[in-house]
Amino acid sequence: MSVPLPLASAREVLHELRKSLPRGWWRLPSLIAVVLSAAASGVVGPLALGVVVDAIGAGDDAPPLAWTLAAVMAGAVVTGAVLTAVGMVSASQLFESALADLRERMVDTALHLPPARVEHAGTGDLIARAGDDVAQVSDAIPRVVPALVGAAFTIAVTLVGMAVIDPWYAVALIAITPLHVFAVRRYLRHAPGVYAAERAAMAERAQHLLDTLRGLETVRAYRTAPSHLDRISTASWAVVRWSMRARGIQNLFFARLNAAEFLGMAGLLVVGFVLVANGHGSVGGTTAAMLLFLRLFGPINELLFVVDDLQSALASLSRIVGVIRTAAPRDPVSESSRGPAGVEPHGTEPRDVDPRDVDPRDVDLRGITHAYDAGHPVLHDVSLRIAAGESVAVVGASGAGKSTLAAIAAGVHDPLVGEVDRPRSVALVTQDVHVFDADLRDNLTLAAPGATDDEVHAALRHVGAEDIVARLARGLDEPVGASGTPLSPSEAQHLALARVLLADPAFIVLDEATAEAGSTEAGRLEDAASAAIGGRxxxxxxxxxSQAASADRVVLLDAGRVHEEGTHDDLRTAGGAYARLWDAWSRST
Incomplete structure (x- = not known):
């Protein structure tokens, strides 16, 4: 069962956003001044038009007044438009920069998470956060930021403008505020949970899609496509259900906003009628108040409408920051832990080893017990010491725990029980090798960014892979991977082994690294693996x-326990399980 990566609280999101604006905070005062000036410019037009209405009502037909007011209104419109544009662009740039910093820190954190933590969460969860959630926030910024920054100032300035005309207009505007507050509170009561569930459903769908696509050949071979499609369909319909529920909450929210607009308009008309009828107000003042209120429709609706985008963006930010705030991994060099219920510690007492006899390149696994499900250990009290420069082969039946032991030795998994000492420089090569969508040189030098072409050629030559360069038209500059020249499974494995040589690690773990090669390439790839190990x-x-025969020592695992251990020749002579396994393999080859 997958364990999703954590979600961040609102306080944690705010804290990380502040950290992402260390070089841009000085822009905020000037940004506020620009937006406030744009909001003030918008009040000029309705007030000027009110003066025109009162002048006409008083029989004042002086052309200069009309032209003057027209010029003032036109200037205010142009000024407001320019300042609004400047404010929107500046705000978007500021917060896009913050998002870019968050994204970079999230990816950096994810790359340093323990592989086991990522596996437990499911790569779909991490990909959804790095893809869908970042896109959601990025799409929301151009809508949310201008609305939040501009609408608040526009509402405040408009309220002041109404109070200048007559305080009762401001009172009428304030009177409908509880309706907006009610609509927002009811919306916020249900929306965050729905959006969080929608994002989680999207991550689940992404995980099922990735699992199916990555194992496409296996799915076809075992004809399990219907079950995979059923899981994808179920996950997709879960996304649809949550999305429809979110749309329903939105529609109810918008209906309440429309009701507030209607009541606000009616209230202002009533107040204007009473004031004019009693001689306490003018038709021009009422006109200006109504125009100011109509002008508020846009900012208020935009502000409240983007609450929807804001909630969705905050849900995504919570997931992004949740990765950043994930606890740092423990030191992988020397760790110990006790297992959960059902996994009892055995043999965890440290052995007496003279520090003078310990080489920093030694690998020591002591009392390793591990289980993926509580109560079902796959390794039982396994202890193994590998001296510096020694190669140890692990053999056994499928399900004996070989790959689990390799993953723990490489630091991919932490043992539930036991201790592991290993060098800090470790390279792991499995049968699942990835060829990046880049040129051949970049695929190799990612293990050693400073490697020269001569060093790259030497590494390829050492593992017998120089023919890869020879067959590519552009040599090291040839694009390979998804959009370039395809490489065979054997070539991809040779590439991975050449990377090992360039990385020059102190400890190498090969987990069935030659399994993907066909029978015709098996010998070449085994020779390449031996060359890559080369005294390490x-x-x-x-x-x-045949790989076990060439190793310094052989360990036979059976049901998660060390069944036999010794050199290839000694185990064959002993006539035990390894000897029988060797005889059966020899007859079949």
């Missing part, structure tokens, strides 16, 4: 027993 400390999960 190595743990090899042997896909073929």
């Amino acid at each position: 400390t190595a743990l090899v999960v042997a896909h073929r027993l």
Whole structure:
């Protein structure tokens, strides 16, 4: 069962946003001044038009007044438009920069998370956060930021303008505020949970899609497409259900806003009628008040409408910041832990080792017990010491725990029980090798960014892969991967082994790294693996027993326990399980 990465609280989101604006905070005062000036410019037009109405009502037909007011209104409109545009662009730039910083810090954190934590969460969850959630926030910024920054100032300035005409107009405007507050509070009561559930459903859908696409050949081979499609369909309909529920909440929210607009307009008309009828107001003043209120429709509706976008963006920000705030991994060099219920510690007492006899390249696994499900251990009290420069092959039946032991030795998983000492420089090569969508040189130098072309060629030559460069028209500059020249499984594995040489780690773990090669390429790839190990400390999960024969020592796992251990020749002579396994393999080859 997957365990999603955590969500951040509103306080944590605000804290991380502040950290993402260390170089842009000085823009805020000037941004506020620009937006406030734009809001003030918008009040000029309705007030001037009110003066025109009163002048006409008084029989004043002096052309200069009309032209003057027209010029003032036109100037206010142009000034307001320019300042609004400047404010929107500046605000968007400021917060887009903050989002870019958040995204970079999220990816950096994700790259340093323990692989086991990412596996437990599911790569779909992480991809959804880095893709869908970042896109959601990025799309919301151009709508939310101008609305939040501009609408608040516009409402405040308009309220002041109404109070200048007559305080009763401001009172009428304030009287309908509870309706807006009610609409927003009811919306906020239900919307956050719905949006969070919608995002989680999207992550679940992404996970099922990734699982199916990554294992497409296996799905076809075992004809399990219907069950995978059922899971994708179920996850997709879950997204649809949550999305429809979100749309329903939106529609109810908008209906309440429309009711507030109607009541506000009616209230202002009543107040204007009473004031004019009693001689306390003018038709021009009422006209100006009504125009100011109509002018508020846009900012108020925009502000309240973007509450929807804001909630969606905050849900996404919570997921993005949740990755950033994830606890830092423990030191992988030397760790110990106790298992959950159903996994009892065995043999966890540290062995007496003279520090003078310990080489920093040694690997020591002591009392390792591990389980993916509580109560069902896959490794039981496994202890293994690999001396510096020694190669140890691990063999056994499928399900014996070989890959789990390799993952723990490499630091991919932490043991539930036991201790692991390993060098800090570790390279793991599995049968699932990725070729990046880049040129051949970049695919190799990612392990050693400073490597020269001569060093790259030497690494390829050392693992017998120089023919890859020879067959590519542009050599190291040839694009490979998804959009470039395809590489065969054997070539991809050779590429991975060449990366190991360029990285030059102290400890190498090969987990059936030759399994993807066809029978015609098996020998070449095994030779390449041996060349990559080349005197380094190595743990090899042997896909073929010929790899075990060339190792310094062989460990036979059976049901998660060390069943036999020794050199290849000693185990064959002993006539035990390894000898029988070797005889059966020899007859089949």
